[in-house]
Ligand code: SF4
C-alpha cells in the first residue's frame with residue numbers, strides 16, 4: 001500500500017472526516033492570495049502581514065516536500081441554549097486545546113503515527129503551519145465559500161489541521177460540492193459590522209471575532225461596539241445565515257466540559273468571575289485571550305449589556321464604574337452616560 005493511503009486510512013480510523021496530501025510547491029499561490037486580499041482591503045495590511053509566516057514554506061522549511069491536511073467535523077455537539085448567539089461555536093468546541101476532547105487526542109495520535117512512519121514533521125496545532133483553508137482546498141477536501149469559510153459536505157462546522165513533512169507525497173481528493181447559489185448574499189447581509197463587504201472580501205480588523213478576542217482593545221470608544229449586538233466572544237453570523245449550513249448542525253454529542261462551563265459564561269457570571277477561576281477554568285479553553293485578560297471578557301460583556309440592556313444588568317454596570325481596571329471603568333461609565341444619562 002502507498003504511504004499516502006496508509007496515512008489517509010489512519011486518519012479515517014482516528015475519526016477525521018477528510019484527509020489529503022499536497023506537494024509543498026502546490027501551495028505557492030497562497031502568497032499571491034494574501035496580496036490580493038490586501039489590495040482589496042488596504043486597511044487589512046497589518047493583519048495579513050502577520051500571516052506572512054504561512055508563506056515561503058520552502059524557504060522556511062528547506063526539507064519540506066509535502067503537506068498533510070486533515071478535517072475534523074464538530075457540527076454534532078450540543079450547544080447550551082444560554083451561549084447560543086453569544087459565543088462562537090468553533091471556540092466553544094475547540095479541540096485544539098481541550099485535552100479531553102476526541103479532536104485533541106486524535107491530533108496527538110496522528111502526529112505520533114506520522115513520526116512512527118519515520119517522517120520528519122512540523123505543525124502548529126493552535127494557529128496552523130500553512131494557510132489551512134487554502135491547503136485544504138488544494139487537497140480537494142472541500143471549497144472556500146464567499147464568506148471565506150471552508151466547507152465540506154458537513155458545512156463550515158469543521159476544524160483544519162496540517163503537518164508539513166519531508167516525504168514527497170500526493171493524495172488529492174475531489175469534491176462535487178455545489179458552488180454558492182447565484183445571487184446569494186446572505187452572509188454579507190448578516191455581517192453585523194459589514195466586515196464582510198462583498199464575496200471573499202473582508203476587513204479582519206472589523207470582524208466581531210477579532211474585536212471580541214485579539215482586537216477591540218478600546219471598545220468603549222469604538223463605534224463598532226454597538227454593531228456587535230449579542231456576541232461576547234467570536235461570531236457565527238455569516239455561517240449561521242448560510243443556506244449551505246442549513247440542517248448541518250445536529251446537536252447529538254456532548255463536548256467535554258462545555259455544559260459545566262456554560263453556567264459560568266452567562267453575562268452576569270462573567271462579571272462576577274474572579275481572576276483565579278478564570279485562569280484555571282476558562283482561559284485554557286478560550287486561548288485567544290491570555291490569562292491576564294479577564295478584563296477583556298468583562299468589557300465584551302458590558303458591551304453586550306449595553307446592546308441588549310435589561311434592568312437586571314444595571315447593578316453590574318454601576319459596579320463596573322468603580323472597577324480597578326481602566327478599560328472596564330471606561331466602558332461602564334460610557335454606558336451610564338448613554339443609558340442612565342449620568
Ligand atoms: S464572523 Fe461575524 S463579523 Fe466576522 S465576517 Fe462573519 S459575520 Fe462578519
Ligand code: SF4
Pocket residue numbers: 145146147148180181184185186187188241242243244
Ligand atoms: S450565504 Fe450564500 S453567498 Fe454566502 S457563503 Fe453561504 S451560499 Fe455562499
